[in-house]
Every structure is written in structure tokens, then in C-alpha cells.
Amino acid sequence: MRRRLTQAATLRVVEDWSDAPSLFDAAVYPSFVVATRGTAPNVVRATVQRRDLAVRWPTTTTALPFDDSAGSPWLILPPDARAAFDRLNKVGRPLHASGLGRVTLGVKTGCNGAFVVGVDSDPVEPSLLRPALRGEDVRAWHNGPPRRRIIWTHGRNGKALDRLPPLAHMHLSAHRYELEQRSDGRGGKWWALFRTDAAVSSTPRVVWADLARVPRAAVLHAGDPTVPLNTCYALRCRDELDALTLAALINSPLAAAWLRALAEPARGGYRRLLAWTMALLPVPDDWARARTVLGSLGCQAIQGNDVAPRDLFEAACVAYRVRAASVAPLCDWMAAQ
Numbered sequence: 001m002r003r004r005l006t007q008a009a010t011l012r013v014v015e016d017w018s019d020a021p022s023l024f025d026a027a028v029y030p031s032f033v034v035a036t037r038g039t040a041p042n043v044v045r046a047t048v049q050r051r052d053l054a055v056r057w058p059t060t061t062t063a064l065p066f067d068d069s070a071g072s073p074w075l076i077l078p079p080d081a082r083a084a085f086d087r088l089n090k091v092g093r094p095l096h097a098s099g100l101g102r103v104t105l106g107v108k109t110g111c112n113g114a115f116v117v118g119v120d121s122d123p124v125e126p127s128l129l130r131p132a133l134r135g136e137d138v139r140a141w142h143n144g145p146p147r148r149r150i151i152w153t154h155g156r157n158g159k160a161l162d163r164l165p166p167l168a169h170m171h172l173s174a175h176r177y178e179l180e181q182r183s184d185g186r187g188g189k190w191w192a193l194f195r196t197d198a199a200v201s202s203t204p205r206v207v208w209a210d211l212a213r214v215p216r217a218a219v220l221h222a223g224d225p226t227v228p229l230n231t232c233y234a235l236r237c238r239d240e241l242d243a244l245t246l247a248a249l250i251n252s253p254l255a256a257a258w259l260r261a262l263a264e265p266a267r268g269g270y271r272r273l274l275a276w277t278m279a280l281l282p283v284p285d286d287w288a289r290a291r292t293v294l295g296s297l298g299c300q301a302i303q304g305n306d307v308a309p310r311d312l313f314e315a316a317c318v319a320y321r322v323r324a325a326s327v328a329p330l331c332d333w334m335a336a337q
Contacts, residue, residue, distance in 0.1 A: 003071035009035040011061050013045045016076045018265045019337060020049040027267045046076050050337070066262065066280075075261055077333065084330035088258055091320045092282025100242060100283065101235040103275045106133075106207075106228035107150070108194040110182035114175035115151045115193065116229070124151050124168040130199075135209030135231030140216040140251050141301040143226075150227050153191045158200070160192035198234035199227045204243035207234045208250060208278070213269050215259050217250035219243045219302055233275060244298030245291045246283070249319070251301075252294075252312035254327060255281060257334040269337070282320075290319035 005011055013034035020030075044064070047056045057078050065072035077085060095103070109115040116132055117123060131146035151168060154160050164172065172179065172191050179185065184194040198205070205220040207228045220226050221240065228234045237243040249255050259281060263271035284290040293315045301307045313331070317324045 001071075002065070002074060005033065005035050006061050006065070007070070008039065010038055010040050010042055011035050011044050011064075012042070013047075014064065014074070014076060015047040015049060017049045019051060019269075021051055029265050048076055073262065077261060078329070080329035081261070081333040084327040085258060085261055087322060087326055088254070088282045088320060088330075091322055092284055094279060095235075095281045095283055096279035098283045098287070100246060100287075101237055103233055103235050103278050104197045105195055105275060106135075106198045106230040106232035106234060107196050108184065108230040109150070110184055110194065111175055111178050112229075114172055114179060115153075116148050117151065119146055119149055121149075123171045125165045128152050128165070128168050131226045133207065133226050133228045133232055135211055135229070138207060138209045138212075138216060138218055138232060141218055141247065141298075143218050146226070150193075150229070152199075152227065153193060154196060158196060160189040164191055195230065197236075198232070200236060201225060202236075204237045204240050205234045206237060206243050206246050206250070207232050208273060210273055211266055211270050212273060213271070215250050215256050215271075215273055217247040219247050219298070233273065233278060235278075241291050241295045241298075244302060245287075245295040248294040248298035248301070248307075248312060249283065249290070249316060250281075252316040253309050253331050253335075254313050254316040254320075257331040258282070260334045260337070261330065284319040284321075286319070286321070289321075293318045 013032065015032040017031055018029040043058045044061055045056060046059045047054055055078065063082065064074040066075055075082060075085065128151050129149045130152045132148040132150040133143060134148065137143060137147055153164065153168065176190060180190045185192060201220065201224055202222065204222050206217050207220060208215055208217045210231050210233060235246065237246065259273060259277060260271050262280065263273055263277045266272050297307050297312060297315055314324065317327065
């Protein structure tokens with residue numbers, strides 16, 4: 001639809017009503033768009049409707065998209081906030097092209113009722129139980145004691161076990177019909193788990209929730225057996241300092257504002273921090289500098305010391321080599337939502 005409106009029509013008005021007072025008895029994120037036939041250079045009236053006021057400004061069709069790709073997401077940001085958003089893009093490189101690692105979805109069971117159990121429940125052999133991490137339980141820097149465990153039916157080679165031990169076989173057999181119906185499991189072992197890359201603990205991992213009001217990233221140290229479930233995303237890092245630096249960047253108000261501007265909205269002021277969104281996050285070009293200024297704050301935070309949001313913001317500015325005043329409009333705009 002965005003591609004059609006920008007390539008085959010003249011856009012006149014774009015209004016974002018996502019945060020407007022409730023208009024429907026359903027979770028919807030409405031917008032209002034006016035376009036006319038034909039294409040011609042013109043000024044577009046952009047509006048963001050908030051609960052207490054409507055903010056309007058003139059923009060252009062070429063200034064709305066995130067980038068030049070067809071159908072690119074629109075960013076309905078006031079000019080000063082959009083300039084700050086673009087400034088970070090220019091001084092960083094997308095996370096997916098940074099060499100830091102690949103964003104992966106957490107482990108998918110296809111049947112949590114069979115695989116996910118309470119911490120006080122021991123339905124199977126203890127050797128098969130690993131701490132499980134849900135998106136709602138992710139906290140900035142490090143997570144609290146596990147609230148769930150997962151029955152881990154895979155071996156050290158990452159593949160599903162050839163045979164289940166007796167207790168695990170008895171427990172999972174009660175769910176066998178449902179497990180065999182899983183779309184991901186056709187042709188494989190009926191007790192297998194899926195998308196298990198996020199569970200590999202040979203190197204440190206940075207994890208975050210797929211749904212959050214504000215991004216919050218935690219670090220799982222190398223050797224930590226915790227298994228992020230598919231309400232989490234994870235990135236396996238080369239070393240501890242890379243993980244602490246990336247977590248500090250994601251937890252900073254500057255990166256949080258950038259991500260909230262791009263991420264898809266969800267109910268109650270939440271944002272969907274999906275793989276494509278996080279993969280586009282610009283990371284500082286001078287990663288060695290970032291490791292020095294952001295990594296040191298990450299080290300403090302992971303040791304249990306308080307790190308103020310202002311300190312993270314200032315450290316992020318230093319890492320990106322940008323003046324605080326040049327990116328503050330983006331933080332101010334997103335903080336007001």
C-alpha cells in the first residue's frame with residue numbers, strides 16, 4: 001500500500017491515530033491518508049494525534065520513507081526528530097552489517113504445555129531441564145531467578161536426541177498427538193524443538209523481549225544454560241565486552257528512541273522489536289571506541305551498580321561522535337509518546 005501511494009498517486013495528508021483516544025472496541029492502530037490520482041511534487045500534511053493534542057507539520061513524499069526501497073516503512077516524525085534519526089544512520093552501520101552477529105528468534109516449542117514447566121516441577125530427568133526465559137521476564141542487564149524451565153530434548157550437537165530417557169518419554173508421550181501436528185515438525189522427531197540457535201551458549205548472548213514499551217537488553221554469559229523462548233530475540237556475540245557494549249547501546253535512551261520510531265506499534269504503548277527492526281539499528285562505526293565508553297558502563301551495570309539513563313545517553317553520543325543537542329529532538333519526541 002505504501003509503495004502504491006508513493007509511486008502511483010500524489011500523497012496529500014497522512015495522520016497517525018495510533019495514540020489517539022480509543023475509537024474502536026478492538027486493538028487497532030488506525031491512520032488517515034488522503035491521496036489523489038497522478039504523481040506530482042507536493043507538500044504532505046503530516047499529523048500525529050495524541051491523547052491531548054494533535055501535532056502537525058509539512059513534509060514531502062520523499063521524506064516519509066525509512067529508505068529508498070519500495071514500500072519502505074514510513075516514519076511520521078517532525079523534521080527535527082527525523083533529522084536526528086537520520087543522523088544516527090549516517091554515523092553508524094546497521095547491526096546486521098556490523099559483524100557483531102546475527103539476530104535470531106528464540107527457541108520455538110510449538111507446544112509450551114508439553115515443554116515448559118515450573119521451576120518446582122520435575123517431570124523428567126534433571127539433566128534435560130534448562131532455565132527458560134520468556135520475553136516478559138527479560139530485564140535490563142541481567143535477569144532474575146528463572147521462573148520457568150524447558151525440557152531440552154537436544155544433544156550437544158544441537159540435534160534432537162535419538163532416544164528419550166524414560167521419564168521424558170512418558171511425560172512427552174502424553175502430548176504426542178499435539179506434538180506430531182506441529183507444522184515445523186513434519187518429517188522429524190516428534191519430540192524435537194525448533195530454531196534452537198538462540199540457545200547455543202558457547203559465547204555470550206544479548207537477549208531482549210520481542211514486545212516492550214522501552215527496549216531492554218540483558219546479557220547471558222558464556223556457558224549460561226538459559227534458553228530464550230520465541231518471545232525473545234538473541235544475538236550471539238564474539239566476547240563478553242561486545243555483549244556488554246551492545247546491551248548498553250540498546251539500553252541507552254538514544255538507541256531506544258531510534259528503535260521506537262521505527263518499530264511497529266502494539267497495544268498499550270508497546271513496540272514490536274522484531275528481527276528486521278533490530279537488524280537495522282545503527283551501531284557506531286568506531287566499535288573500538290564504543291567498547292571503551294559503552295562497554296565500561298555495561299560492566300558496571302552487570303556487576304549490580306546503578307547506571308543512570310543520562311550517563312548511557314551521553315556515552316552513546318560519544319560512541320557515535322554526535323553532539324547531544326543534535327539527537328535530543330528524537331529522544332524528546334519519542335519520550336512524549
